């Protein structure tokens with residue numbers, strides 16, 4: 001024999017007897033679809049629409065949170081990048097800033113080398129030594145500059161890649 005439990009409809013209050021193993025029931029009085037809920041020792045019915053509404057609302061809240069979280073992450077990423085980038089920039093005499101670049105480093109090294117050699121040509125005595133010094137300094141300048149540009153460009157690519165992923169996640173959450 002099926003064991004019945006006596007419950008009441010959560011919508012109209014009509015009494016309903018439900019097989020103990022049931023999870024859902026339809027109220028014979030008002031036709032509401034009911035889910036049988038258990039909480040501790042209490043068993044009661046809940047209208048399905050209400051449950052679905054709550055679930056939908058929860059999903060919406062989760063989506064909103066995901067959007068806010070992702071927006072915050074994008075802001076933080078931009079802020080960190082700007083702060084780091086600012087430290088890597090060089091400034092020329094006109095106050096314009098430049099990102100580290102391979103070409104810039106080579107041009108800079110050439111200016112130093114050629115300038116040093118020209119200066120050596122005008123000086124009396126020790127010209128060869130000054131030229132060698134200028135060339136050595138130009139080479140060190142170029143190596144440092146090229147390394148710096150390479151590190152900078154790698155970081156820039158990583159920043160752009162991470163940002164793109166976050167923007168994609170944000171777009172997905174907003175859909």
Ligand SMILES: [Zn+2]
Nearest residue numbers: 009012027030
């Ligand atoms: Zn009912």
